[in-house]
Amino acid sequence: MSELRWDPLKQHWVIIATERGRRPRDFMVEHETTDAACCPFCYGLEGKTPPEIYAVRDTGVANSPGWKVRVIPNKYPALRIEGNLNSRGFGPYDVLNGIGAHEVIIETPDHDRDMAELSPAEITEVLRAWRARFLDLRRDTRFRYMVLFKNHGTKAGATLSHSHSQLIAVPLIPPVAATELRVCKEYFSAKERCLICDLIDFELKSGERIVREFANYVIMTPYAACFPFEVRLYPKRHAFDFALLPDAELAELAVALKDMLTRLRSVLRDPPYNFILHTAPPRHPRLGKPGYWSSIEYDYHWHIELVPRLTQIAGFEWGTGFHINPTSPEDAAAFLREAGA
């Protein structure tokens, strides 16, 4: 019997269609890679990208070899940094200018190593780059939220195969984050407990959907997963803001993130995937209301959500907001647990 399951954080229903019971081998997706010869992210070709914003370097000056991680502006940004928001009405609609920042974090000089293959020390440098860019971008008071995400593989929207993540600063809280922030705030006002802490507690006691537990982190599949092998990485202790993590916690996060990516790679043979960092927005001034600031979102609980891109979104999913997931999160967790890392 298939089930409809409710996610209290996302506020959505999902159809877990277990009768279609699909296993990892049903999902193998062909991989396409881009040629190293013409890759602008490669070592020694620093002049092919816009000038770097941030870099971890052993040697060398900016925009020359000697780097381990490099952050550059996206050459084809979705949003531009120059200008004012100019929020306004237009008939029954509303519109504002497409102001934002769009950066690329090149995670390694090596064209052929993906994030799962980097060492924990190398991944730690990537996480430090993320944190540094979060902290820098939030000084720009036009930006309401920073979206940190990774597209891995052509099927997941990556145009270059050289390992990289992206950071987009947006002038509005995105709808998905807005829902999670609102729900966490309402839950905390009613109960003086964090919703996500409560979900983690329940999952650790149940164990069915736990993939791996670390001292301070846990990897699990969500009860109402929209997609096969959807997986999340949570800090076990309440923490609302990724950008405030101390170095020691970044180092353990690197170990947990590598573990999660390695298990997926092993079970699904290097699947295309997207992951997104969900974190609290920076405190920001209210648009057009001098002296007014937003509150700090202490009630939120940051985490990373990963979706392997194994199935297609068709008419039903797009038109209803319901997803049909042919692999139960319990089966997915069992496969990932057994995989080893």
Added chain:
Amino acid sequence: MSELRWDPLKQHWVIIATERGRRPRDFMVEHETTDAACCPFCYGLEGKTPPEIYAVRDTGVANSPGWKVRVIPNKYPALRIEGNLNSRGFGPYDVLNGIGAHEVIIETPDHDRDMAELSPAEITEVLRAWRARFLDLRRDTRFRYMVLFKNHGTKAGATLSHSHSQLIAVPLIPPVAATELRVCKEYFSAKERCLICDLIDFELKSGERIVREFANYVIMTPYAACFPFEVRLYPKRHAFDFALLPDAELAELAVALKDMLTRLRSVLRDPPYNFILHTAPPRHPRLGKPGYWSSIEYDYHWHIELVPRLTQIAGFEWGTGFHINPTSPEDAAAFLREAGA
């Protein structure tokens, strides 16, 4: 300058990134078709499908040749018809059994003609089949909503290329419909006007996003379109429930629908697409509350939404709920207007 635009019906923001300004020829997608030899929807192979639920026939008995439109249960349903909902809590979550109906409407006996190539009279028979199935399924009081949609092309999720649409009856109002219904109801209580009637009025006066106007229907691109060449078909006069349309209006709708599909086919060379019928839910009994019924959703305004599948949904869109649309709805409308039908 790109823009962020607000859709007051969908309650979402979209990024119109006009600087990427993509034109129809940038979007050509390869088409794959399935072989007629092994197509279970083909004329003369009626025994290959589950027994038919509804058919338009000139001659012949059920499940034999002689038909023009045929409705059958989906062989691999997402939801099953047998059983009870058994709505219940599960720790911090909620769950109910996957009860529903999943039907396939085979739109023509001819393997090689897609919906755009059918005559208005043939499309009218398809619309009558939709209406008949809506009216029949709403007699089952476990079903809260019927989702009528079409996947055209492999890239849009169609597993068979023989022209067909699908109808899924679900035991909950889907999230996308729930938002639209709530927003229309709130708008009407505040203003005693229909939100969608007001949007259509504004668009007809502006003209920028109008593709084609008929006596009772209008085809337009939405102001805050999430995808390139997204297009909608609205009845101009207020009507909340597709299933209550009289025959004469179905016949004109067939002409308008064919016009919309033909223009898309011409501008984008037979693109993969999904369309969905958005309509009011049937009046339904409140789960577990004998004697309580839902109100009738008079404030809603039914319509058809179509999305050509030309771009990928990557990490940013999935993780934020923001979409980045590289073609402005004004440009898309101009291309579709000029195309002729």
